[in-house]
Amino acid sequence: MTPNTQTSSGLLNSKPAPVDRAKELAATLLSERSEASGALVARRLHEVLRALDADDRHGFERYLATEFQPDEVALRTAAERYLATTTAEAAAALARAADPPRQELLRRMNMAPGGTGALIAMRSELTAHLHDEPELKLLDADLRHLFASWFNRGFLELRRIDWQSSAAVLEKLIAYEAVHEIKGWDDLRRRLAPDRRCFAFFHPALAGEPLIFVEVALVQGLATAMPPLLALEPDEAAARAQAARADTAIFYSISNCQDGLRGISFGNFLIKQVVEELEAEFPQLKRFSTLSPVPGFRRWLGQRLANGGDPDAALLPQLESGGWWNDPAQSEKLRAPLLRLCARYLTRQPSIRIDPVARFHLGNGARLERINWLGNATPRAIQESFGVMVNYLYDHDSIEDNHEAFVRDRTIVRSPDVDALLETRTKVAENG
Structure with a gap:
């Protein structure tokens, strides 16, 4: 036996590193044809993954994201066939060819006891790396696609x-x-x-x-x-x-x-x-x-007033003074302008990014009902929205119409009370 052969034999007999063992099991799981055997392999794979440290788990996640891509030749052939015939059968074949093997691997990983929870934890871990490693977005998108099906109503x-x-x-x-x-x-x-x-x-x-x-x-x-x-x-x-x-x-x-x-x-x-x-x-x-928070209000207002050219820029020094919300006289001076500005923030043009809480409730068919002064004076609420809170009203008779109006053309259905705040803003601007 030559030295090279001995070295090769030694490598073959050595125990693979845990992350390499996880990769081997993933490849085996995808090739497995028996459901019972597949469930056993999936269980072993999750056992190995649970024992990995954070760096090795991240390495395995990169492996999932960069491998298991659609077959390029099959995908091109299916695409050319669809372009030539545009039949429903060709469209279905194209969809099958475009479906990455990674999704099937994730489905099989879900066969193990606790598999769903492990995959949810995997997606949670991905969050910290998506900005710096955009290739991980493929794995994130596949997990989200599968979860949307597995967690339907x-x-x-x-x-x-x-x-x-x-x-x-x-x-x-x-x-x-x-x-x-x-x-x-x-x-x-x-x-x-x-x-x-x-x-x-x-x-x-x-x-x-x-x-x-x-x-x-x-x-x-x-x-x-x-x-x-x-x-x-x-x-x-x-x-x-x-x-x-x-x-x-x-x-x-x-x-x-x-x-x-x-x-x-x-x-x-x-x-x-x-x-x-x-x-x-x-x-x-x-x-x-x-009774909802307005998490984006303070950030929006700070950006709007920072250049000093806005008529409301004079508010900034007052808002930056600590504890103004505990001083009745000082807070009362800020009440009208802040409520007016918050109404403006929540009813801006739809092309501008909307407050996330507002988007959720308005998208569900609620009406922007009332904007409340110092509804919450905890440190977090002051930091996010100067303590302002909002009522979104769910009216049974108008929910569907409100939802359609918001989804169709971003119409923000609002109450007369909110309109009154917007009219106050207009009058202030006119009086300049």
């Missing part, structure tokens, strides 16, 4: 969460709350009191893991500030009485729980189904509204 289960729900689920609410921090068990218990409701979507592949949840307050009239909604209720009987008197349901927090499912729409289905649940339980409810 037909597979989702709506559940009410209350104080009798499992401790594991309740702990997840505390951990995942993204809008108004839940400050311990007493705060959570208040949010699940008789005059409050919490609903979440679950999926069979993620047992006990909420995908998204919404918190609702049952009140009288349109709530315009957060403190009353989060204040502790001293008496459960009083909370039950409040629920019986309520004529309005306020959706005050919607939190997505799985970062790996970003871009998969659940919120529109959630709100509409929760409205149906609440109408059945509380027939006296007449209004369904949000």
Whole structure:
């Protein structure tokens, strides 16, 4: 035996590095024809991936993104055939040829127990690298495409969460709350009191893991500030009485729980189904509204006023002075101009990037109902929007028309109160 042969034999008998073993299993999984054997290979692949460190997992993700591309010859042939015949059969053949083998590999990886959760975690990890490594966007797009199918509305289960729900689920609410921090068990218990409701979507592949949840307050009239909604209720009987008197349901927090499912729409289905649940339980409810943050307002206003040429630029020094919101005289001077400017921000031309929360609710058919001064004075709210909050109203009779108007030509349906703020802006400009 020659030295070269010995060296080659030694390499063949050595144990591959864990990331190379993962790549071998991925290639084997894609070539496997037996479903039972494929499930076993998928299980082994996930076991290896769980043992990898962050760098090796990232290396495997790059491998998935750069390999397993469509066959160029087959794709060109299918494209030429479609261009020549433009038949439905040719279009289907072109779609099959364009489908990257990577998607089939991901489908097979999903066969293993816990496969769905592992793929969601993989997509979450990709987020930090997409800007610097654009080739990873192919893997991200494939995962998003598959998740849109696997997590369609037909597979989702709506559940009410209350104080009798499992401790594991309740702990997840505390951990995942993204809008108004839940400050311990007493705060959570208040949010699940008789005059409050919490609903979440679950999926069979993620047992006990909420995908998204919404918190609702049952009140009288349109709530315009957060403190009353989060204040502790001293008496459960009083909370039950409040629920019986309520004529309005306020959706005050919607939190997505799985970062790996970003871009998969659940919120529109959630709100509409929760409205149906609440109408059945509380027939006296007449209004369904949000009390929402305006996360992009401060950034937009800062950019608008920074050049100093805007008539409202004189506001900047006042807004930058710390604690103005705690000074009634100072905050009152800022009230009218900031509400006016926020109305302008939320009703800008559709060609300009719209506030993300506004886009979500307006796209779901809500109406821009009211802009509220200092609805939330927490540090985060001051930083994002100077404490301004917004009511988006879900009116059963106009939801579809509002949705169509927004999707079709970006029409922002708004109330007379918001129009009045815009008219005030016009008068200010005219008086110059």
